Amino acid sequence: MKSVKHTAAAVAVGLLVAAGGYLGWQAFGPREAVPAVSYTLLDGSKGSTEALRGKVVLVNFWATSCVTCVAEMPQIVATYDKYKGQGYETVAVAMSYDPPAYVARFAETRKLPFGVAIDNTGEIARRFGDVQLTPTSYLINKRGEIVKRYVGAPDFAALHKLVEQLLAEA
Incomplete structure (x- = not known):
């Protein structure tokens, strides 16, 4: 009976160590590079993920028909402004399924202060891991690495803390 308890305890400790190692690797291990994509913004200007290197970036996949997307947009604007x-x-x-006229109207009436791209072909969503659910956002560090992926609205207080940490990095 004593050896069964010891074995169970050893297994539990082993699992905790393995879980801790995995979580540590997730937090500090190699990060996925942001995919190289180019896009055209509503104002006609061109952009690319490569041109954003050196900045902390939030890439937000959204749709005008997505209730959560529309609800989170004021907080995304506030985060950008901050x-x-x-x-x-x-x-x-x-x-890609969002009618361009709806997107343009939304951006204009809400006075979105950042770049808005329409993924007409779905290529940007595919390159970011075949995004299907909205909202899905990616936080990218200055080195062009994906730090965090959010499916659904993020916890904005936690997002702000992470943004501040990333901005403080060299």
Whole structure:
């Protein structure tokens, strides 16, 4: 009986160590590079993920028909406004099924202060891991690495803390 308890305890400790190692690797291990994509913004200007290197970037996949997307947009705007002068950028990528006229109207009436791209072909969503659900956002560090992926609205207080940490990095 004593050896069964010891074995169970050893297994439990082993699992905790393995889980801790995995979580540590997730937090500090190699990060996925942001895919190289080019896009055209609503104002006609061209952009690319490569041109955003050196900045902390939130890439937000959204749709005008997505209730959560529309609800979170004021907080995305507030986050952008709070950090834009410190090397932070936001790119809102409208999904391929979103009618361009709706996207343009939304961006204009809400006075979105950051770049808005329409992913007409779905190529941007495919390159970011075949994004299907909206909202899906990616936080990217200055080195062009994906730090965090959010499916659904992020916890904005936690997002702000992470943005501040990333902005402080060299």
